[in-house]
Amino acid sequence: DGGITxxxxxxxxxxxxxxxxxxxxxxxxxxxxxxxxxxxxxxxxIYYSQIVNDFQKGDIxxxxxxxxxxxxxFPLTVTSAQKNPTAFYLCASRARGTSANEKLFxxxxxxxxxx
Amino acid sequence: xxxGEEDPQALSIQEGENATMNCSYKTSINNLQWYxxxxxxxxxxxxxxxxNEREKHSGRLRVTLDTxxxxxxxxxxxxxxxxxxxxxxxxxxxxxGNTGKLIFGQGTTLQVKP
Numbered sequence: 001d002g003g004i005t006x007x008x009x010x011x012x013x014x015x016x017x018x019x020x021x022x023x024x025x026x027x028x029x030x031x032x033x034x035x036x037x038x039x040x041x042x043x044x045x046i047y048y049s050q051i052v053n054d055f056q057k058g059d060i061x062x063x064x065x066x067x068x069x070x071x072x073x074f075p076l077t078v079t080s081a082q083k084n085p086t087a088f089y090l091c092a093s094r095a096r097g098t099s100a101n102e103k104l105f106x107x108x109x110x111x112x113x114x115x
Numbered sequence: 116x117x118x119g120e121e122d123p124q125a126l127s128i129q130e131g132e133n134a135t136m137n138c139s140y141k142t143s144i145n146n147l148q149w150y151x152x153x154x155x156x157x158x159x160x161x162x163x164x165x166x167n168e169r170e171k172h173s174g175r176l177r178v179t180l181d182t183x184x185x186x187x188x189x190x191x192x193x194x195x196x197x198x199x200x201x202x203x204x205x206x207x208x209x210x211x212g213n214t215g216k217l218i219f220g221q222g223t224t225l226q227v228k229p
Contacts, residue, residue: 004157006157031215033215035219040221041222042221043203045216045217050215102163102207103148104215
């Protein structure tokens with residue numbers, strides 16, 4: 001079954017701790033994205049990557065870091081510098097940009113809470 | 116740089132009625148997309164309309180786009196209880212090139228009562 005897998009579903013962070021959210025896709029998509037969703041809000045872009053070993057900051061990158069060492073994987077680290085990390089985090093992917101491939105495919109999300 | 120605004124924020128209707136959600140945006144776009152999100156889940160793509168299109172249909176969904184007013188609407192006809200979810204519009208701005216970066220609205224929460 002092709003798709004995007006995010007893990008864990010729930011994650012708790014202690015003060016001063018870095019935590020890493022996993023995102024894996026087997027859709028052979030080139031581009032991957034991380035969005036943050038706060039309660040009752042839309043999605044805001046944290047980071048995106050269009051190709052392996054390359055990534056760009058989105059609108060709210062401060063306090064977050066990513067890597068893209070493999071096409072299938074785009075992990076997100078929430079660092080201790082992110083003072084308000086409690087949110088629902090969504091990973092998405094998209095095939096290489098052509099007019100036929102503009103929609104995003106989403107994972108089922110990770111809810112991060114602060115202890 | 117959130118550019119989508121949706122209204123209403125919440126909508127409650129009876130099964131069988133139609134539901135209309137509206138989206139406004141600020142800059143020129145390549146396309147506008149609508150997504151659905153069930154509570155606590157990821158988003159699912161519903162329909163995409165390009166900037167040179169005015170109307171598009173997919174099953175019980177009808178989307179319109181007015182680029183002069185920078186607005187779009189999503190109509191769900193003959194709603195069902197299973198349509199209960201949040202609906203988001205997302206724009207692919209011309210300025211984003213071919214990055215695939217989408218800008219999402221705040222969403223409309225639809226409740227369909229049986």
